[in-house]
Amino acid sequence: MKSVTFSPVTSANLQKTSQKTVSASETQKSFSSFLKDSIEKVNQAQIESDKLTEKLAKGQDVDLHQVMIASQKASISLQLTLEIRNKAVEAYQEMMRMQV
Secondary structure (H helix, E strand, O other): OOOOOOOOOOOHHHHOOOOOOOHHHHHHHHHHHHHHHHHHHHHHHHHHHHHHHHHHOOOOOHHHHHHHHHHHHHHHHHHHHHHHHHHHHHHHHHHHHHOO
16 A cells, blocks of 8 residues: 655645736636537537437438437537526526625
8 A cells, every 4th residue: 555645735835836827818718718619519419419310300321329319418418508507697696686
């Protein structure tokens, strides 16, 4: 069994790890690009599901289980996106109700 040693948290160690500062605008751009990429992935899953469903309806060679899996992935990712949006709106409304 290997022994693990932990260095104590000191102000010198914290300064070493926090030397990289990120501006608010960089953080905003990073978050915005992450959000855009995530929504694009959800959209791509919906498009893929629609394509497979259309192929199945036309009688083309596509496995039913592939269609169902793509459909469920698209559905679950859309539900997750909606829940995240609902939580963000709820948090915003809660902040707006706070007294300053």
